[in-house]
Amino acid sequence: MEDVVIEGEVLDGEHGITRPRLFTPPLRPLTKETSNGFAVIAFAAVILKVTLFPWQCWLLIHALELNEDGSYRFRRVIVLVARQNGKTTVMGVLIAWWLFIDSAAHPDRVPPVKFAVVGAAQTLDNAKGPYETVKAWCNPEPASDQEIELAVPMLQKMVQRINRTNGEEGIQTYSKASYIVRAALNIRSKSAARAVFDELREQHNDDGWNAVSQITKAVWSSQLWGISNAGDHRSKVLKRQVDKGRALIDDWHAWAAAHNGDMDGFASTHDTTYGYFEWSAPDGCTCDDRDAIRQANPSVGYGAMSVSGIASDIDGMTESAYRTEVLCQWVTADVKPYVDPKRWKRLLDPDSAIPDGNRVVLSVDTSADRQMTYISAAGLRDDGLPHVELIARRTGMMWALKYLERLHDTWPDIHEIAIQSKGCAAVDYVDPLTEAGWTVHPIEGFKLGACTGRFNDHIRDGRLRHLDQPALDQQVDIAVTKRLGELEVFDRVKSAMHISALIACAQALYALETTTGDEGKPKLKPSTGIRCTFT
CATH class of the missing domain: 3.40.50.300 (P-loop containing nucleotide triphosphate hydrolases)
Structure with a gap:
């Protein structure tokens, strides 16, 4: 049976889609x-x-x-x-x-x-x-x-x-x-x-x-x-x-x-x-998918809203909020998160920081669909408690190498980075960062489960502090795990949204506590150029 055609509907790529999905x-x-x-x-x-x-x-x-x-x-x-x-x-x-x-x-x-x-x-x-x-x-x-x-x-x-x-x-x-x-x-x-x-x-x-x-x-x-x-x-x-x-x-x-x-x-x-x-965007769409935006926002093009204007909000919102508010997608329903969100929130300290001169370990991780990359940091506070923080997030992968180059030029003592070295998109960073002189702490095998479990232990026991960062908080709310042998590891695919910021925090914390940091001073300054070996 054909649906009623609404007079005035404009069929182009700049107007909202009249019929609900x-x-x-x-x-x-x-x-x-x-x-x-x-x-x-x-x-x-x-x-x-x-x-x-x-x-x-x-x-x-x-x-x-x-x-x-x-x-x-x-x-x-x-x-x-x-x-x-x-x-x-x-x-x-x-x-x-x-x-x-x-x-x-x-x-x-x-x-x-x-x-x-x-x-x-x-x-x-x-x-x-x-x-x-x-x-x-x-x-x-x-x-x-x-x-x-x-x-x-x-x-x-x-x-x-x-x-x-x-x-x-x-x-x-x-x-x-x-x-x-x-x-x-x-x-x-x-x-x-x-x-x-x-x-x-x-x-x-x-x-x-x-x-x-x-x-x-x-x-x-x-x-x-x-x-x-x-x-x-x-x-x-x-x-x-x-x-x-x-x-x-x-x-x-x-x-x-x-x-x-x-x-x-x-x-x-x-x-x-x-x-x-x-009226909602289909599951699995990217945040900037124009047709998905039009499907969830049927008023686009008929008033003040435009596809481009909506897409410009991507960087100003957490992904979870953007998908819920703008794409009308249900991103956190029926999720029993691995990390207890209530315990996580109790560890919020708006003044938390890593003092100058203290060791800092970074970690970079990319979502399973290679759409978003996150860089997090971990270090010890003056009171001895570890501090974790999301320091950068952007669409795609290529930007991260240049960002890290500039970061090291500003803080030369920061030279350690933890990366999952097998079975994920972030593997592509290992060789170029190693060649650029970074101390790369590979996360693979049993270490994947150790990162996940150790991070949750810190939350459960109250032995960690973090800032008020909605992008990270949202990922804590919905991150789920999968079994890898007898271990629990964070699951990028089954979680309701990207959780790579959380994974990067866990990896940075693990490397901070299980390595000394003395085994690898940079052999080259990143300013000499990080060579991209992506294929």
């Missing part, structure tokens, strides 16, 4: 008779003077699919899309349509006096985003020129009262339909025809979701929307919704392949009331 397929062709989405789009354009982006139109058309009796097909709708793509705008438009138009559509089933729209989030402030948008359109008593300009006279005339009491904010129409916003835990015992749970990723336990998810159960044709960016390892509530949505999509594709796309048969054996729509 993962979505629940419609049960029948989507037209003005089979989806209320078309009515919402018209309401936005004619009444609100808002031109929605193509992806927002696509979402409304698909998520507001109707059954033959006029009720909504989906009782629950989960939407994932990267930040700053217009979630608040599309939800504000939808809520305004629910409140002023949809509330009167079926008075025999749900009279307006029982038609409540509830906006919820982890905190009241988070829930107020769409509410402030709707209030600006319908406020009958605008207090400034800007508010007057935003107000829509037709909606102003329909509002009986706006409650401005903090914690009790709400809008009530003359028909008695209402819209309230609350923190999730304050929703209990209320009943609603429509509910929106914003920033679902912020729910780290079930209490808020359990309260909100029950309020629409007893209302005909009700809908509960959860809209969010991708989550992290704490986002347990969102993870369950994502897993269910993805599983149902997988079931549909398997059924379609086996039954020649028979939707009726699928509907008779599967839950078709659960709508899942995910």
Whole structure:
């Protein structure tokens, strides 16, 4: 079945991709008779003077699919899309349509006096985003020129009262339909025809979701929307919704392949009331993949955002944050890290440093896909505790040799570097650094397990200090290991993101404590040139 083509979509490499990467397929062709989405789009354009982006139109058309009796097909709708793509705008438009138009559509089933729209989030402030948008359109008593300009006279005339009491904010129409916003835990015992749970990723336990998810159960044709960016390892509530949505999509594709796309048969054996729509970059993509950026950011090219502008954020964010916030990828879910993140955080010392004159050992490591290289350092503090630190990270590999050359020119006493010498991308550094006069401490065989275990021992026993470095902290949060014989070693491939900064810290610490540093003063100054032998 072909999807609806959204008028205004631009098909080029500079605009966002309208259709989500993962979505629940419609049960029948989507037209003005089979989806209320078309009515919402018209309401936005004619009444609100808002031109929605193509992806927002696509979402409304698909998520507001109707059954033959006029009720909504989906009782629950989960939407994932990267930040700053217009979630608040599309939800504000939808809520305004629910409140002023949809509330009167079926008075025999749900009279307006029982038609409540509830906006919820982890905190009241988070829930107020769409509410402030709707209030600006319908406020009958605008207090400034800007508010007057935003107000829509037709909606102003329909509002009986706006409650401005903090914690009790709400809008009530003359028909008695209402819209309230609350923190999730304050929703209990209320009943609603429509509910929106914003920033679902912020729910780290079930209490808020359990309260909100029950309020629409007893209302005909009700809908509960959860809209969010991708989550992290704490986002347990969102993870369950994502897993269910993805599983149902997988079931549909398997059924379609086996039954020649028979939707009726699928509907008779599967839950078709659960709508899942995910705009995200595909797994395994590089951070600067233009198509991946366009897939996760469907508003690109239609407003202020551009592909190039988004890509420019790569160096200013940790990789984990960039993938979550910008690529809408789930990078830390269901991970039991090898190093305890809580213990690691307790060892943070913002003033920690290696004093001048103390021995420093470096380590360089590159991600399994050769996309990112990290250089870390280890040395002893005045109190005898080891200090570890990430000192450089950049895309690719070639930059590291020149960086190390410049570093040694500045600090000639730094000449030791630990490198895994077999079975990884960083092997390519061993020969050129050795030839340039560096004391290279090879990490291989049993030393791989010793690095991993010794580093974890230091964290467990509190015998280490580090700085506040989010790029390193994120890797601690998700680093997993694999078995190498009887040893545990860090696993670059199975960890949810690059962990080479952490590996480099562990290797530098191991070399610091197991070698004397006297066995190799530099034979040549790096300023004479490190010869690159990469092939």
